Amino acid sequence: MPESLFQPEDKYMTMLPEAKLYIDGVIRRASGDKTYDNTGPWTGEVVGKAADASREDVDAAIAAARRAFDRTNWSTSHAMRFELMKKYRDLLYANRQKLVDISRYEAGAAIGAAARAQVDGALFGMDGLLECFPLVKWEEDRGIRRDYGFDTARIVTHEAVGVVGAITPWNVPLYVNIGKVVAALLAGCTVVLKPAPDTPLMGTYMGELAAEAGLPPGVLNVVTSADPAMAGEMLVTDPRVDLISFTGSTAVGRRVMEKGAATLKRVFLELGGKSANIILDDAPNFAQTVMGGMVVFHAGQGCAYPTRLLVPKSRYEEAVKALEMGYAGFASKWGEIDEPTCIMGPVISRRQMDRVMSYIEIGKQEGARLLAGGKVRTDKGGGFFVEPTCFVDVRNDMRIAREEIFGPVLVVIPYEDDEDAIRIANDSEYGLGGAIFSGDKERAIRMAKRIRTGSISVNGGVSITGDLPFGGYKSSGIGREWGREGIEEFLETKAIGIRA
Missing domain, CATH: 3.40.309.10 (Aldehyde Dehydrogenase; Chain A, domain 2)
Known part of the structure; x- marks a missing residue:
């Protein structure tokens, strides 16, 4: 069996590793070493500490993601990305037991739920995204059309949107984190992941494995904060962030749309349901x-x-x-x-x-x-x-x-x-x-x-x-996650006309 993340003194009381920030390829503590308590749902007691990011930390994460997108070949090297994401997937599988441990003690998942929807569902979902990646069309030949007395050859290209702010909930953190982060990275975007304050370790552990997989610095950044709104509002309002992918309540989703309107940000929302x-x-x-x-x-x-x-x-x-x-x-x-x-x-x-x-x-x-x-x-x-x-x-x-x-x-x-x-x-x-x-x-x-x-x-x-698109009608959201459609949500479309 894979190594467990910890050996609890008893079945309820244990301490999880400290959840640290992952910014520009570096796993580190928050500015001033500030932390907050990670409370375990089974006991109501503290089960760990998490880095409490400052505004400066969040700004550094956004800047790192912007640099990685603008100054590296991450967005254009499709084959390189694909190979790195497969390596990342293999590392997640190799550390499955640690992921189960985190979901149990941090998210309060019973073993039957932790092993199914919490972890295996997330890992199988990543398999599905990787299977869909070869189906994405990066360039299409739209043929020659004669207008205004001359011929034009037309090409339509699909390219990464840019920097993505991924804001995720506490209920199934690994599943939602993978749905946003992996799809965006496969599309060629760079990402700042902001997990829910209740489940910080799952997100930061994904950052640690990203470093081990060799993802270039700044491609994935993870910031945790006790403040449920500060980091998210920075991502939503910052003009360096091109797209927000949010999962959470409909009320907060409406606020994300409102705040993102000032910079005409593309916003994807996966919201509530009944x-x-x-x-x-x-x-x-x-x-x-x-x-x-x-x-x-x-x-x-x-x-x-x-x-x-x-x-x-x-x-x-x-x-x-x-x-x-x-x-x-x-x-x-x-x-x-x-x-x-x-x-x-x-x-x-x-x-x-x-x-x-x-x-x-x-x-x-x-x-x-x-x-x-x-x-x-x-x-x-x-x-x-x-x-x-x-x-x-x-x-x-x-x-x-x-x-x-x-x-x-x-x-x-x-x-x-x-x-x-x-x-x-x-x-x-x-x-x-x-x-x-x-x-x-x-x-x-x-x-x-x-x-x-x-x-x-x-x-x-x-x-x-x-491998199937997921999302809602009406107040349940805008856009689709997972599947080929979920990857394509992170792409821009460009038409090129070449006089023949």
Whole structure:
């Protein structure tokens, strides 16, 4: 087994390595050696320290990325980039166990979630991006056209945008970091990565491996800060930064667009979601399929997670009984840090725990029926544990059905027929993900094409992978990540006309 990042004294208490800055090819501490505490979600205690970047540190990172783009051949040497990124990928795989350790103790991922979406999903996603790289067209011959009495040969070229500011969240940090950083680097851009304050080490460890892989100085820079806004606002407003790729809440995404407008920056946003999981009346293994809609994986902290379960009124009571049984059976299967099959741990922070609990209270006040959960579980330890929670008898106009909770909370909404299910699914400001289950595949596909979301699963099919584009409609964002489309988002298009 690959070397572990640390050897904890016990299964809960350990110390992660210090998260340092990576600027212009140098792994270093912040100016004045300033740090902040990295708090572990399992215990609520400090599990490490992270460099607390100053404005001067962020400025140095932007300057390094600008120099690397303007003064080196990084953007034009496609074959060189490709080989270095494959070497980088191999190093990430070689250090998989360390990445799992970080995701467990820093992001609060249970082992089952850490090994799947947190790490393996990210590494497989990088494989997908590398597979898509040869599909990118850097130059196209558009032929000869006669205008104004003479012939012109036309070429369309695609070239890197420039310096990218990548601002990433805490829920699946390695996955989102790779989706932005690797795609931008493959496109020939240089990057300043600003991880969320809650998960600094995952980003800075990526910087350490980039140095080991031999990425040229300034091509990738990583800055961490206790201040959730300072570094991000510097990236968004600095004219030396050409593009911002942001993943986070819709409210902050709107602020990023507003602040970026002054410099006419290109902005890509992957924002919130309130995705619908539609179980049709003819779904095989109906009860089991309904139970599969429980929101428990990684404590529901996923933007595309289907947190609205739509079930037919004709089988509503059957669905509610299945969920009651499912939640009762899951009651003892979560919140265990050393259990390999466990897929649900704590939420990321006390602030997030309080947010989730406030929505649970809102659900009660709105008149939804609490079928399961609804409590903070202090018996699990000093961390941020919220029970798997399910509300039934929910209307789609309730706040718990309309607003992103980002916790282990499922709302169950009955519908009349297929048209009503489509109407409810689309009656949302969001449009990121979703799912449909039916015994009639063609029926499900017809419905899927009418759901206004960027990706949707039919009968359990995987619609979010490294070689497919991912992004949202409406308030769920602008642009696409992953796949060939995700790489091409970091390219400019230039038309060249040559008089024949």
